[in-house]
Every structure is written in C-alpha cells, then in structure tokens.
Amino acid sequence: MIVTMDARFEVRIADDAAALAAIAAREVVDVARAAVAARGRFAVALAGGSTPRATYRLLAEPPLATQMPWDRTLVFFGDERGVPPDHPQSNYGMARTALLQHVPIPPDHVFRIAGESADPDAVAADYAKTLAEALGVRRGEVPRLDLILLGLGIDGHTASLFPGSPVLKETFRTVAAVHAAAASVPQRFTLTYPVLNAAACVIYIVSGAEKAKIVKAALGDRSTGLPAAMVRPSDGRLLWILDRAAAAALPARRTS
C-alpha cells in the first residue's frame, strides 16, 4: 500500500479491489471506535453504488464485525435513489443485504431515506429533520457526522451531487431532492456540501481503471469544479482510498 500525504488530504493506494475493501473496512472500524471513545457514538453516512459493497461485507463478518461498536452506531445514507428499499437500485437495499441485516445494530439506529415517497421535497425535509434530531443539533445548525463514505462517478459526481446541478450551490439545506437526468434513477436524494464539509472524516472509496482519469481530475485543484473535488471537510480528515487501477493516472507523489 502506498500512502501519500498532501496538505489537503491523504491518499492510500491498495494493490487491488480486495485490498482496497480491506483497508476501507479497517478504517471504518478505527474511526468508529475512536468516535465512540470520544463522543459516545459513531454516526456514519454510507455510500451507495457498487464499490462499497465489498467493504460492507467485510464489516459484516469476523474479525471486523466483532470490533465494531454496533450498539453505539447510527447509520445514515449519503444519498438514495427514488426507489423502494427492495429495489435493486436502492442504496439502502444494497447496504442492508451486504451489511445491516448481518450485524446487531438496533433497527432504530438505521435511518433510511424514503426514496419511494411521492413527495421528494418532503422526503428531503424529513430526512434533514431526522439527521438533526438524531445528532442532537438545533435547527439551523449543521450536523457533524463522524464519518461519511463516498464514491466517485466517472463524471466527477459524488453522493448525488452531479456536475452542473443547482444543488452544488446549496449552502443552507442539509438534504436535497435532486433530478439527475443522466443518472440510472433520475430522482435522487443527497446530503449537501454543508453536511459533507462539516464531517469529522470523509473517506472516498474508488476502484477500477475507468475511474483513473476522473480521480486525477478530482484530486487536482478546486478549479475543476468537479462535485467530488469540492468536498473538503473544514475541520476534519479527508482520505482517498484507491486501488492501483483507479490511481493509475496520478503523478508520482511523495510516499511514505
């Protein structure tokens, strides 16, 4: 594994997708245990898509499953598609199958975005309220999650923050309903930058040669304007965990 440090973020490069999942799962456990030790709880927003599935599966089995503080863990979702929980495109459904149904997390500690609802704006408003109440923040305050897991789309989107979307300019609402015409399921729900950039830790999990070009662009400077490049926790840790294929276009960097 290659570790590179940059003033703005840390990059870890794993040999392959399996090693990537192992590193990511280990990081989740370490962040979870530190959060419980410091604050008595671990509030995490899970990433959707397909890449995180291998990481979730490792967290669902020993040895990592027995190291996780499940009874002190609160699970949210970074984004969701406008589908019911048992739909193959549901991010909640993927996390439940790979992880949540296998571990002793109290059911009322898992906060699903009700993507199937007929009123998307009400879903976003309700989820913002749920997030604030669960984390004990007052209206108008931005909830600080202990960890947000994110993926990266080949167009530079992350969560459901897509290039050119008006939601990229959102500075107040913490959750938004968005229409992403290019997405597999256009109706989306997403955490916004105020929440992403308030997190104590953000970890990107990115795998595959098809992501190499966009990884290079996203790890460049903010001027690219790529949604994923705008995630910079103001008082938190930003870690990119890549496999070699996804890191292939990165320039040789200082490594340790």
Ligand code: 6PG
């Ligand atoms: C979603 C995700 C999205 C995902 C990227 C990468 O709901 O689609 O939240 O942001 O992380 O599209 O997806 P893959 O891991 O499937 O490449």
